[in-house]
Amino acid sequence: MELTLEQQADRLWDVWQLRNLIGKYQYLLTAHEHAQVYEMFSKRDDIYMDCEGMGILDGPPGVCKFFIDWHQHQDGDSMGQFNVKTITTDLIEVADDGLTAFALWKGPGYETRKKLDGSSEVLHLWGIPAIDFIKEDGEWKIWHLRLPHSILCDYHRSWVDLDDGRRVMGVDGELKQSGGKPKGDRPSGFRPNFYSQDIANELTFELPVPYRTYDELAQKGFWAVKTFTGDGEDAE
């Protein structure tokens, strides 16, 4: 598909809009504006949120459960509750037809959460959002948001110190919020990605590449996880 000059400019405009959309998403999350985050999603029934450790929460009810119910549960009265993530390393591809887009980001950040004993804990939590977008009435919306993580540890113990299961028991297990974690409607669509000394990190999602239409991308199995032999040779 040969794009006209105007279409080429439109696609660059789309990239700019998408970068701002996800920047806004992060600022709103930090400010506990969870209802506004929910509004950034498409109104389609097939939207979903797929968060590592929870699974896929389907449709508007699932996304609402994750971004409003779950985050309000974590925040409580929001005093001393802190969730700052950054948006870096964007890899964005907009379809030639300008109707969909696929993108990856790295999102290093910090959180402060209450522990079961009432004290507060400072955490390093880094996510790697892999997102499909869809344009609705000329406006970009989040369609599918997948959120694998790379590290989770508290301020005083590194991701290596808390390996071998202590990450879950030592961080998640001590947090007041953990009891209210929503259960996914179905299993997560990607492999667990949290740091572990027992696994070699792999490419969780294939990198976005130029494409013409969503149908073409779906045929390529775009987000399929790559295999990895771990013996010094990369699998095809």
Added chain:
Amino acid sequence: MELTLEQKIERLQDAQQIRNLMASFSYLQAAHEHGRVPGLFSNREDAYVDCEGMGMFEGADGIRRFLHDWQWSLDGDGKGSFNEHFLASEVLEVAGDGKTARGLWMAPGCETRKLNSTGKMTALWVWCRYAVDFIKSDEGWKIWHLRIPYDVVCDYHASWVEKDCKTLVNDIAYNSKPKADRPSGFVPALFSMEKTTDLFFTPPGPYDTEDDLTAAGFWMQ
């Protein structure tokens, strides 16, 4: 060089493709896809990687020795070995003629490496920069010259002030170290109490052609 509207749009497309190329480098490195990383580079004989503390690795063979062989040497079987850097503070200029480009990024991150002194996997904060020349090929934009100066390397539990960065770097375990083709072309940047931090690499400014890239003093302080 005065650009037409069409040329300006082309330069913006170039910048977006280069941004995606550098992000691909970042994601593939973190995922131990070392076999795919050399493919992001130009196959010109004058392509190179210049990494602080290692030296300059030239041409396709040198690039493979550094980005494939050396990375596997650090990773061992890959289990627990971890290398997550992100791209920030981008300054990117595409030549007016659209054939080359030059970019500068800060790349804060963290790594997990085995230390010789303890024999244990250790969590490290590692911040570096990428000072990169790009060249357009028949296959699109490629990395031409990649320079990697380091800002800080420190243990999770001891800051770069408390433990000397260079001593810590020299303690990182590996199987075998590839020999560089030439000494590094830039002054070491790694934090030390004995030196000051300077610009190291000048942020790129607008330029017209490849010839401007070789103008004296463009990169180096």
